[in-house]
Amino acid sequence: xxxxxxxxxxxxxxxxxxxxxxxxxxxxxxxxxxxxxxxxxxxxxxxxxxxxxxxxxxxxxxxxxxxxxxxxxxxxxxxxxxxxxxxxxxxxxxxxxxxxxxxxxxxxxxxxxxxxxxxxxxxxxxxxxxxxxxxxxxxxxxxxxxxxxxxxxxxxxxxxxxxxxxxxxxxxxxxxxxxxxxxxxxxxxxxx
Ligand SMILES: [Zn+2]
Numbered sequence: 069x070x071x072x073x074x075x076x077x078x079x080x081x082x083x084x085x086x087x088x089x090x091x092x093x094x095x096x097x098x099x100x101x102x103x104x105x106x107x108x109x110x111x112x113x114x115x116x117x118x119x120x121x122x123x124x125x126x127x128x129x130x131x132x133x134x135x136x137x138x139x140x141x142x143x144x145x146x147x148x149x150x151x152x153x154x155x156x157x158x159x160x161x162x163x164x165x166x167x168x169x170x171x172x173x174x175x176x177x178x179x180x181x182x183x184x185x186x187x188x189x190x191x192x193x194x195x196x197x198x199x200x201x202x203x204x205x206x207x208x209x210x211x212x213x214x215x216x217x218x219x220x221x222x223x224x225x226x227x228x229x230x231x232x233x234x235x236x237x238x239x240x241x242x243x244x245x246x247x248x249x250x251x252x253x254x255x256x257x258x259x260x
Pocket of ligand 1: 229230231232233234249250251252253
């Protein structure tokens with residue numbers, strides 16, 4: 069559907085569609101902040117320990133979902149060079165970090181994590197490799213997206229197929245797993 073657009077139109081910000089995954093990431097970040105405000109609103113005469121605990125845990129869950137959705141959105145933006153929404157994702161990440169961090173501070177999760185790490189340093193021996201493995205798995209997803217982005221030619225509206233490496237119009241390629249493929253390569257089922 070992008071092939072019919074004049075190349076000059078692609079560069080005009082307002083003609084570029086908004087990335088839906090970015091909108092969801094921002095909405096979830098906003099929901100986290102809203103839940104944090106609801107939590108803070110109960111910190112008055114109606115303070116109830118169990119309710120506060122449930123609300124802060126809920127806020128942490130929503131902000132975690134927000135960060136996960138932000139990651140999905142960043143992948144989606146890399147895969148759809150004609151869509152916009154990176155500013156929204158950035159704001160979503162910030163809101164999720166603030167609301168999740170504040171909730172973790174309020175219900176003691178942050179303090180508990182610090183105490184556990186200080187009292188039992190071997191915890192880090194489990195935590196650090198786990199994070200590194202997750203980052204490593206994540207890198208695999210990046211590779212195909214980076215190759216795709218490097219091959220995108222916005223003035224011509226083309227990108228290179230991950231299978232045959234031939235430049236094809238953006239509208240004719242589709243993502244299959246970790247590669248962006250032209251129709252013949254999709255039919256062949258090879259990812260190169
Ligand atoms: Zn191909």
